[in-house]
Amino acid sequence: MHTGSCLCGAVRYTVRGDIGATVYCHCGRCRKAGGSAFATNAAVAADAFELVEGADAVTTFSTAEGVHRVFCSRCGSPLISRRDSQPELVRLRVGTLDTPLPGRPGAHIFVASKAAWFDIRDDLPQYPERP
Numbered sequence: 566m567h568t569g570s571c572l573c574g575a576v577r578y579t580v581r582g583d584i585g586a587t588v589y590c591h592c593g594r595c596r597k598a599g600g601s602a603f604a605t606n607a608a609v610a611a612d613a614f615e616l617v618e619g620a621d622a623v624t625t626f627s628t629a630e631g632v633h634r635v636f637c638s639r640c641g642s643p644l645i646s647r648r649d650s651q652p653e654l655v656r657l658r659v660g661t662l663d664t665p666l667p668g669r670p671g672a673h674i675f676v677a678s679k680a681a682w683f684d685i686r687d688d689l690p691q692y693p694e695r696p
């Protein structure tokens with residue numbers, strides 16, 4: 566079992582079972598949401614993710630495209646995103662894990678919109694959008 570929390574500690578969650586494919590996402594939305602060059606996100610089965618503390622602190626920012634970004638309203642930590650088109654998955658912001666991430670991120674996605682000031686310096690596959 567994996568556990569994680571937000572910066573202020575109000576929100577705690579568990580992930581039962583596997584943390585799936587992990588990617589560096591360079592899209593402009595992740596850049597804004599995290600305030601950095603990219604987000605590191607893992608696919609997790611929606612029913613494997615459970616908020617164990619701080620449900621009252623959690624806020625969701627939803628877009629017209631049916632993407633819901635869940636974050637802590639007290640400290641701003643991004644936690645997961647959900648998509649109406651893929652209700653079986655959540656995308657975990659793995660920087661909030663307190664337990665080690667098993668494995669390593671496997672790709673860069675949305676490279677077509679990456680920050681011009683960030684250079685990718687590894688040999689992982691790069692995709693212009695979501696593959």
Ligand SMILES: [Zn+2]
Pocket residue numbers: 571572573574575576637638639640641642
């Ligand atoms: Zn917090």
Ligand SMILES: [Zn+2]
Pocket residue numbers: 590591592593594595596604675
């Ligand atoms: Zn993104």
